Amino acid sequence: MPSRSRLATALSLSVCALLLSGCASTLQSSSNLLPAQRQTRAVDTQNVAIPAHAQKVPAVIAPATPFILKPQPDVDCAKEKCVALTFDDGPGRFTERLLDQLKKDRVRATFYLLGENAPLYPQTLRRMAAEGHQLGNHTFDHKSLTSLSQDQVSNEVESSAQKIKDITGLVPNTMRPPYGARNQAVDALINVPLVLWDVDTLDWQHHDPKKTVDIAMSEVSDGSIILMHDIHESSVQAVPQLIAQLKKKGFNLVTVNELFSDKEFKGSTSYARRT
Numbered sequence: 001m002p003s004r005s006r007l008a009t010a011l012s013l014s015v016c017a018l019l020l021s022g023c024a025s026t027l028q029s030s031s032n033l034l035p036a037q038r039q040t041r042a043v044d045t046q047n048v049a050i051p052a053h054a055q056k057v058p059a060v061i062a063p064a065t066p067f068i069l070k071p072q073p074d075v076d077c078a079k080e081k082c083v084a085l086t087f088d089d090g091p092g093r094f095t096e097r098l099l100d101q102l103k104k105d106r107v108r109a110t111f112y113l114l115g116e117n118a119p120l121y122p123q124t125l126r127r128m129a130a131e132g133h134q135l136g137n138h139t140f141d142h143k144s145l146t147s148l149s150q151d152q153v154s155n156e157v158e159s160s161a162q163k164i165k166d167i168t169g170l171v172p173n174t175m176r177p178p179y180g181a182r183n184q185a186v187d188a189l190i191n192v193p194l195v196l197w198d199v200d201t202l203d204w205q206h207h208d209p210k211k212t213v214d215i216a217m218s219e220v221s222d223g224s225i226i227l228m229h230d231i232h233e234s235s236v237q238a239v240p241q242l243i244a245q246l247k248k249k250g251f252n253l254v255t256v257n258e259l260f261s262d263k264e265f266k267g268s269t270s271y272a273r274r275t
């Protein structure tokens with residue numbers, strides 16, 4: 001997505017309900033896609049095997065994603081330094097390259113996906129899940145939730161969850177509100193944890209891989225959640241150096257769910273870092 005101004009990100013706790021049914025009628029049909037998008041979709045859906053785990057879909061909360069990459073030795077984030085890399089607004093045309101890099105470095109990340117983009121890269125989404133990355137919900141088309149009615153908020157979240165479920169069989173069990181825009185009314189409508197961030201690389205703004213790394217390394221601390229965007233090539237280019245420097249500083253790179261695995265991590269509540 002192009003430049004995204006940051007709206008208020010004041011943190012607060014509250015509760016909401018993510019209903020996963022009744023949203024099919026709101027989904028964008030393939031007939032609404034541009035010709036190029038339809039073509040991408042047709043190509044991407046060839047020869048794609050749906051993983052066995054995709055057959056079992058719980059009503060609300062997704063199971064832990066399987067690990068095809070060898071998981072890092074069990075990391076205890078209570079005793080060791082941990083950090084979560086998160087990538088928003090995809091999937092996009094650079095996401096496969098990012099997945100290649102993460103695979104090479106044996107690192108798993110968390111992706112906050114837009115429902116409108118998911119059908120354009122179904123194979124990428126399935127690969128993401130198969131390689132043990134965490135799939136999160138970033139709404140259908142990136143509206144600021146605080147400016148919407150309750151029905152519109154529910155629809156933004158539900159329709160995106162449905163798209164991700166349709167493609168991967170997994171229901172995202174965390175969500176990130178676009179721009180970090182949330183309030184108690186929004187929180188109350190979402191029954192999964194709202195995951196924000198404490199390290200904003202501003203990668204979408206400056207498009208400078210070195211600056212992305214420098215900001216992240218100057219602000220990161222044990223328990224941090226780092227915000228980046230895999231729809232920008234410059235952000236993906238920053239990843240090898242960022243991973244190298246984080247590892248050099250002794251950080252274990254984990255998914256968001258892993259970061260909070262021994263903590264209370266509940267719906268209708270926002271989290272900007274492990275505390």
Ligand SMILES: [Zn+2]
Binds near residue numbers: 088089138142178179
């Ligand atoms: Zn976003």
